[in-house]
Amino acid sequence: MPQTVAADFPWGDVWGQPEAVETLRSAASDPGALSHAWLITGPPGSGRSTLAYAFAAALIAEGPDDEATMRQVLAGTHPDITVLRTDKVIITIAEARALVERSYFAPSAGRYRVIVVEDADRMVERTSNVLLKALEEPPEQTVWILCAPSEADLLPTIRSRVRSLRLREPDVDDVARLIALRTGVDASVAEQAARHAQRHIGMAQRLATDEAARRRRDVTLRSVLRVRGVSDAVEVAGEIIQAATEDAKALTAERDAAERASLLRTVGIAEGQAVPPALRAQLSALEDEQKKRATRSLRDGIDRVLTDLQSLFRDVVMLQYGRTGDLINRELHAELSAVAEAWPLDRTLVVLDHLADTRESLERNVAPLLALESLLVTVASGRKL
Template sequence: MTAVARATVWSDLVGQAPVVQTLQAAVASASGEGRSMTHAWLFTGPPGSGRSNAARAFAAALQCDSDGCGHCQSCTTARAGSHPDITVINTAGLSIGVADARQHVRGAALRPAVGRWQIMIVEDADRLTEAAANALLKAVEEPSPHAIWMLCAPALEDVVITIRSRCRPVLLRTPPAADIARLLVERDGIDPDVAEAAAAASQGHIGRARGLARDPAARQRRRDILSLPSELRTIGDCVTAAHAVVEAATAHASGLADTSEADELSDLRQTWGVEERGRRPAGYAGALSSMEKDQTRRRKRLALDSIDGVLLELLSLCRDVVASQLGSGTGFVNADAIDQIAALARLWTPESTIRTIDAIVSCRDALAANAAAPLALERMMLELRS
């Protein structure tokens, strides 16, 4: 990749050449060259494939006079998240509610302040409540002349059919590990060996690969997770390991949420004119309670996401063990844990490895169904021990 190519807004769309071609054709069409442009888009693809990055790059290119040069004011403000005519809609909680949806529908109807389009990027479109989706539907059906909606979701089926049927789909694929490694080396200056290991371990998730490559502590946490099956010898070990995973996930969620929650409380007090020891205006208590409930739900989601990350690491380890046992000849996801993979391949049989995989998948399903995390993890750890 040349230095010029890396300077454009499309640079971070790793392994997505067909998607880039589609979006570039749409940008050209929006400038009057063809009919590839439409007012509503739906970006889908597996976690880490770059759905949001693709939408942001597309939005920047549409606002740019040079179709996404990467260095003009429109491109730089779009990438920084400060372009006045590009709004990113996401949720820190469990869903995007109808009040937020209606607010952004009104915003989409405004004329652009400085750009050519009023662009609304809905990350986590699969988390729109039914009422929010209904509020969004009319804006997608009958958009204002300058509005463009870009929705992001894991799969088409995750978005209600009335909305997805009115959007042009853009499917992203899981980026190859070699492409991710090259991006880490060229963009972030990561050592090639570290970049290669992080790219393989990320299983196609670009953000996770970058986190592993740049953070030695993250790499150590991953090594600790991969060592779990070898350390489970007694029932007590299983119970201790399960609670350690829960505690680490809770601490991780707190670390992410504490600062944002303090800022949210400060903003709420300022909005309602609340002094530290003054009287509380009517309605403030209800607003505070609603915010605290949202924050609790967010902490729970962050903790569950952290636990799920542990389970995915264990699944990748079991996959490597099976590959070793069956002599498949495929590359290992965890190539840096080759000794541990070999040891487990000797200790387990292919059948017991498959049972372990089933136990991890069952644990993920139980957590998705709102099972108590310590109990679900304890049961899974017992299966890992056997």
């Protein structure tokens, strides 16, 4: 006798977004309410991709009891789901064209063909234009699901062709309870991780389970608070870049090695054996992709540091306004209070403005070390260079 499918399957892993789940559940079960292009937006860690995959599973399955199909979709092995995710800086035109071509295929087994684009904000204008016609006039049984932090991250022409669904930002206490449940860490560790991650679920889970990551964050923030001059700024900027580089290498090294070994195994080359000239182009192409992924990983790591610094100086502003109850970095209360008393409010605001500018500059390929040195000179002097 077949098992009964849980009522919340495949939505069970979508946490803290009941309104969004209800909207998509209804759309999946009612063709009259289904738009053929969706944009799911929300802050990092809010569960955009998880929701997109659950929606895809519900769309492709024959009904709420078709558990086998839904599990296949969630595992990424069903022929009617195509996913584009990138570890690189941008999504390329070639990747977008391949998606558009795929979108015109009829579903082979399920009710719909679903195209999921994670990190749709990583498309430059020319790449976005490749998608326009496909989004405007998709085949009757194709559904596009784009994911991005906000609507503003996409071109107006893209936004006008999709139905937007904005996810809510979870509370710190809610994230802490989820992290404690998932990882089994102490409630106080989970609360601190959720607070320091600013409610980003994935980052909170990493902080909760990685003592070294928690220690690196604390050292970085304390180092920035001790910057007093240009020499300090240069030294601390170098330390931040070195730590982010080592972290990025640790995250990508194992995957890079596995990919290289898999490629060599596929073409029949034993470990340690010389690569024939005819196959070097394939190996070179893989190495190029891995370098692009490493660049993205490094930038993401530096951006995470800048996000932490924004939380630091946001706390200083809160103290300058006399608010002490909702600090992100409570553990540094004494140090932050000293800065709040020593600095005028406008100096703190200049630093926060420069932090936002630095994050934008890094997205425009500005050299990370120079950008951080300039930022930390502003921290030391209160004046933007």
